[in-house]
Amino acid sequence: MTSRNRRILEFVLDNLVWFMLLFVLAAFSAFVPNFFQIGIFTNIIEASSVLGVMSIGLALVIVTGNMDLSVESVAALAAMTVGILFCSAGIGMGVRLHPEWLTAPVSLLIAVVVGGLVGSLNGYLIVGMRMNAFIITLASYIWVRGLVLAVSGGRSAQDLAPAIRWFGIQRLAGLPLTAWIAILCFVVSSLVMAKTPFGRHLIMIGGNETATFRAGIRVKRNLILAFILAGGIAGLAGWLLAIRTSGATANLGVGLLFNAFAAVVIGGVSLKGGVGALPGVYAGVLLLSSINTAINLMGLPANFTQVIHGLLVLAAVLLDTLKQGIRQRLA
Incomplete structure (x- = not known):
C-alpha cells in the first residue's frame, strides 16, 4: 500500500464515526417523516448534553486502558445531592443563597x-492499592x-431553584445553555487531550504503561487524576x-452508562487504550x-x-476490534 493510500485509510478510520453520523442523518431525513427539521436537529443536540458530558469523563479513563x-x-x-439541597418540593430542603445567582455556581x-x-x-484503590x-x-x-x-428513601426532589433551572430555560442561538455547556466541555477537553502534556501522557499510558513509566512520566499521578476527573465530570x-x-x-x-460506553467506543476510543x-x-x-429521536x-x-x-454496544466493540486489526496491519 502506498503512503498516500495509507494516509487516506488512516483518515477514514480516525473519522469513521463522522461519516456514520452523516449517513444516518441523511437516511433518517429521507425515510423518517418529519425528521429533517431544524427543530429536530436542535433537539438532538439538546438531548445529548448529559450523555455527552458523561462520555468525556469515561473516555479519559478508557484511553488509559x-x-x-x-x-x-x-x-x-x-x-x-443538588436536588435535596436546592429543590423546594418533595425531599428538597429549599436552600437559597444571597444573592440568588450564587445558587447556580455553588x-x-x-x-x-x-x-x-x-x-x-476509585483512583486510590485502583492505582494506589493496585486493585x-x-x-x-x-x-x-x-x-x-x-x-x-x-x-432519598426512594422519594424524589422537585422544583429546582430558579437560578439553576435558568440554564435549561435560557437559550443562545436556539440551544439551551446546558447544550452549550456540553459543547464547551468537549472543546476544552479536546484541546487538553491534543495540546497538553497531560492529555498526551494519558494516551501514552494506554499505549504502553511500562514504556511511559520508563520515559520518566508520573504514571500513577496521571492515572489517579484521570479517575478524579472522570468522577468530577460525571x-x-x-x-x-x-x-x-x-x-x-x-x-x-439509569441506562446512561451503556450509552456512554457505546458513544466512546463508536467515537474511536479503543477499549484497549492508547x-x-x-x-x-x-x-x-x-x-x-x-x-x-x-x-x-x-x-x-x-x-x-x-x-x-x-x-449498538455490541457493534461498537466489534468495530473497535476491526479498527485495531486494520491499524496493526498498517503498522
Whole structure:
C-alpha cells in the first residue's frame, strides 16, 4: 500500500464515526417523516448534553486502558445531592443563597466535588492499592446507587431553584445553555487531550504503561487524576441531569452508562487504550441521540430502543476490534 493510500485509510478510520453520523442523518431525513427539521436537529443536540458530558469523563479513563463503571451512579448521586439541597418540593430542603445567582455556581461546585470524591476513591484503590479497575468501579456503581436510594428513601426532589433551572430555560442561538455547556466541555477537553502534556501522557499510558513509566512520566499521578476527573465530570453531568428534570429521583440516569460506553467506543476510543480523540466521542453521542429521536418519531415501542442500544454496544466493540486489526496491519 502506498503512503498516500495509507494516509487516506488512516483518515477514514480516525473519522469513521463522522461519516456514520452523516449517513444516518441523511437516511433518517429521507425515510423518517418529519425528521429533517431544524427543530429536530436542535433537539438532538439538546438531548445529548448529559450523555455527552458523561462520555468525556469515561473516555479519559478508557484511553488509559482502564475502566470506570461508576460514572452513571456518580451522576445520579450528584443530581440527588443538588436536588435535596436546592429543590423546594418533595425531599428538597429549599436552600437559597444571597444573592440568588450564587445558587447556580455553588450547586455546580457541590456536584463536581461529590463526583470528584468518588473518583478519588476509585483512583486510590485502583492505582494506589493496585486493585482491578473493573471490580472496583463496578462496586462503586452498586454502592453509590445504593447511597442514592438510602439518602432519598426512594422519594424524589422537585422544583429546582430558579437560578439553576435558568440554564435549561435560557437559550443562545436556539440551544439551551446546558447544550452549550456540553459543547464547551468537549472543546476544552479536546484541546487538553491534543495540546497538553497531560492529555498526551494519558494516551501514552494506554499505549504502553511500562514504556511511559520508563520515559520518566508520573504514571500513577496521571492515572489517579484521570479517575478524579472522570468522577468530577460525571458530577457535572449529574448537575445537568438535575436541570433537565428540575429535580432528582432515585432511578435518575439509569441506562446512561451503556450509552456512554457505546458513544466512546463508536467515537474511536479503543477499549484497549492508547487510541482516541474526544471530537469523535461527541459524534458518537450525536449518533446515538439521532437514533433515539428517529425511534421516537417512528413511534416504535420502548423495547425496540433497548434492543437497538444493546446491538449498538455490541457493534461498537466489534468495530473497535476491526479498527485495531486494520491499524496493526498498517503498522
